[in-house]
Amino acid sequence: MTITEEQVSGWLEAVKDPEIPVLSLVDLGVITSIDIAGEKVKVTMTPTFVGCPAIDYMKKDIVEVLQNHGIDQVEVEVNFERQWNSNMISERGRKALKEFGLAPPPKHDLIVDIDILQHVECPNCGSTQTVLKTPFGPTACRSIHHCENCKETFEQFKPL
Amino acid sequence: MIDEIALKELIYKMADDLLILGHRNSEWTGLGPLLEEDIAFSSMAQDKVGQSYALYQLLHDLGENDPDTVAFMRNAEQFHNCQFVELPIGEYDFSLVRHFLYDTADALRFEMLSNSAYEPLALLAKKIKGELRYHTMHADIWIKQLGAATEDSIGRLQESLIQAFPYALGIFEPSEYEDQIKADKIFEGEEILQERWMDKISAVIGSTALALPDLGTITPVYGGRKGDHTAHLQPLLDEMSEVFKIDPTADW
Numbered sequence: 001m002t003i004t005e006e007q008v009s010g011w012l013e014a015v016k017d018p019e020i021p022v023l024s025l026v027d028l029g030v031i032t033s034i035d036i037a038g039e040k041v042k043v044t045m046t047p048t049f050v051g052c053p054a055i056d057y058m059k060k061d062i063v064e065v066l067q068n069h070g071i072d073q074v075e076v077e078v079n080f081e082r083q084w085n086s087n088m089i090s091e092r093g094r095k096a097l098k099e100f101g102l103a104p105p106p107k108h109d110l111i112v113d114i115d116i117l118q119h120v121e122c123p124n125c126g127s128t129q130t131v132l133k134t135p136f137g138p139t140a141c142r143s144i145h146h147c148e149n150c151k152e153t154f155e156q157f158k159p160l
Numbered sequence: 161m162i163d164e165i166a167l168k169e170l171i172y173k174m175a176d177d178l179l180i181l182g183h184r185n186s187e188w189t190g191l192g193p194l195l196e197e198d199i200a201f202s203s204m205a206q207d208k209v210g211q212s213y214a215l216y217q218l219l220h221d222l223g224e225n226d227p228d229t230v231a232f233m234r235n236a237e238q239f240h241n242c243q244f245v246e247l248p249i250g251e252y253d254f255s256l257v258r259h260f261l262y263d264t265a266d267a268l269r270f271e272m273l274s275n276s277a278y279e280p281l282a283l284l285a286k287k288i289k290g291e292l293r294y295h296t297m298h299a300d301i302w303i304k305q306l307g308a309a310t311e312d313s314i315g316r317l318q319e320s321l322i323q324a325f326p327y328a329l330g331i332f333e334p335s336e337y338e339d340q341i342k343a344d345k346i347f348e349g350e351e352i353l354q355e356r357w358m359d360k361i362s363a364v365i366g367s368t369a370l371a372l373p374d375l376g377t378i379t380p381v382y383g384g385r386k387g388d389h390t391a392h393l394q395p396l397l398d399e400m401s402e403v404f405k406i407d408p409t410a411d412w
Contacts, residue, residue, distance in 0.1 A: 042294055046254015080283040085290070134196040135294045136203035139212075157224070160290050 003071065005033040005034045008041055011069050015061045018054045019139050020157075022096045025058060029088025032081070033137075040073040041066060048160070056126045084098035086159045098123050103145070122147035122158050162344045166337030167278060168222055168239070170347055173335075173385050174214035174269070176241035179231055180393070181262060181377035182208030183400055184249055193252050201255070204295055211288050218280055228408075232401040236393040242384040244327035246393040253316035254324065256306070260299040260364070261328040265357045267292040272353065300364055307368030321365075325373045328379030329354070368380045 012031060013024045025031050025045070035042040043062055047055050059076045059108035066074045073155045086105035089097070106116050117135060119128045127149035135143045135158070142155045185205035192198025216227035224230060244262060248254045270292060273285035306313040332354040341347045358375075365372050383389070403410055 049207065049210065049291055050214050050284070051207045053206070053210075080287050083283070083287050134200055135298055136196075138199070140203060140206055140291075144199075158294070158311040 003036055003039075003041065005036060008034045008036065008043070008066065008071075011065055012043070014065050015058065018057045018061075019141075020097070020100060020102065022100045023089075023093055024060070026092030027090040027096065029090065029093070030058070030084055039071070041071050042075045042077065044077050044079060044081075046080060046082055047078065048084050048086075052140055084100070084160070086157065089157070096155055102142070102156065103154060105157050105159035108159050117143060117156075117160060120145050122150060122152065123154055124152045125150040130144065162346065163277060163337065163340045164222060165345065166335070166340040167281075167346055168219060168224065169335055169337055170341055171215050171219050171222075171281065173240040173242075175212045175219065176239045177245050177262075177266075177331075178208045178212035178215065180210060180239070180241045181245040181258075181395065182206075183396060184245065184247075184255075185259075187249050187256065197252070200298055201259075204259070204298075207291055207295070211291075213223075214284055214288075218284065221280065228404065232404040234397075236389045236397060237387040239387065239389065239393065239397075240385050241389075241393075242325070242327070242333065243381050243388075243390050244330050244384070245391075246384075246390060246396060247327065248392055250320070251316070253306075253313075256299070256302055256319040257317060257320040257324050258328075259295070259360065260303045262331065263292065263295045263299050263325060264360050264364075265328075265331050265353065267296045268356050269353055269359065272348050276347060281346070303364055304367055307365070307370045318370050321370060322373055326381045329378065330382055330384055332357075333380070333382040333385045335385065339406040386406050 009026060009031070011024050015025045017025065017028055019024045021057070028048070030045045030048060032044060032046050033044040035044070045058065045062075053068055053112055055078060059078070062076050063074045068102050089104065097104045103120050106120070110117055117132045120130050122130050122145075125147060127147055128149040130145050131148065133144040133146050133153070137144045137155050139159055143158050144153065145156055147152050182205045185201045185208060188198060188201035188204070190198065192201060212231070213227050216230050220226055221254060244258065247258070268287060270285040270289040274282055274289055276282040276285065281369065303317070307317050308314070332350040334350050335341070339350055342349050
């Protein structure tokens, strides 16, 4: 059996972010490379936030999913060589986040300042009449906002 | 050729600062004066402990013990953190002032280290400096708001600032390897960092009703970097390592 990178990438779509179960690691953008040598597959990934506690679960899930596809020799390496930023979330990932009720991070030029945290589009009603309540949320990657229009409090996947 | 002893000393002091301050921040979980602040300090605690883990991992790659052993099995005199981070959380005003003074320095330090000649450290620093933007943003917002709000808030912050400042200067305690790490282009050194820090914090404090203490009248509290600590550190370490010492294989 010859395995291709596309195949492995396709299989990895089944591995979801344990804290956001609608978002695959591929769409999240944390898989930075897939190297295949014969029967051996090496997946390299990079965390969204350095202290992300979900990373060990993700590693375990990657090994499990690939083993279910008959690959016994799986190595997952976490490093910072190619660094994650929120622009790496795919369009499909952004859509999934919004449907999940989390505002996707605005695209940015890699310099995040407070302006792009104000007036985040509300995932419930689409209004931009919103205010940042706090840049810290229930997980390292989320901030908390309030919508003046629909009066709902919502979370955003933080731009980084 | 990089001097590994000098490099390790630099990484140890940063990792120990982050672990201890992360632990102190976590003491606000459930106690914050506002729900948002409770979450903010808890979230920053998680970031800092995670960042310390990544730094201990760099040390492990350089031949030191594994991160859990290094974090949980040392006594106070083996820690290289500055005394500032081990002080109790006090009232919210003290924790906020410490957060502002420390995190401003930390953000600048990682900014400088993102150009380090030791590439694993430079890569990690580049990552961490992006996350720290949220920490300094949070600190600046609150210092600016509460530092110009009521007589009570200004008075409390001013008092904490005076109390904290000699300890904050201890962040920049020069290392005996200062010349070495500069020569090896690992880090530009504590002196330059302190200058940049003074500029940054002066700009924020200058936009409030607060006043920075006169640098000339203050004796920095040094010693932490060489293992000399206050009586507050050992009880913190005992609490932090309690589960690990009962069962080193415990998983949670």
